[in-house]
Amino acid sequence: MAISTLIEVTDCKPLPDYKLKVKCSDGTSGVFDMSKYMNRGIFRSIASPGAFERVYLSFGVPTWPGGIDIAAERVRSDMTLDA
Numbered sequence: 001m002a003i004s005t006l007i008e009v010t011d012c013k014p015l016p017d018y019k020l021k022v023k024c025s026d027g028t029s030g031v032f033d034m035s036k037y038m039n040r041g042i043f044r045s046i047a048s049p050g051a052f053e054r055v056y057l058s059f060g061v062p063t064w065p066g067g068i069d070i071a072a073e074r075v076r077s078d079m080t081l082d083a
Contacts, residue, residue: 007076008060014053020062022075030079032062034070042068 011023018035034052037043046052046064055062063069 030081032075032079
């Protein structure tokens with residue numbers, strides 16, 4: 001399934017174990033697992049639970065202080081959908 005590059009994350013809440021509970025502009029919702037990114041590049045700076053929990057939405061993209069973000073298309077394509 002192709003994911004539109006116009007997709008936005010409309011709601012985002014941090015969960016334990018570096019996961020995000022998300023809703024997307026196409027009406028889907030689910031959990032996006034960030035744990036595989038936490039030892040890579042810029043994401044190392046948000047690897048502590050306190051830093052990870054500071055996630056907020058900026059222009060439809062999960063973002064953390066310092067300009068760290070993850071593409072909405074990545075979130076949508078890799079999230080585990082709610083039943």
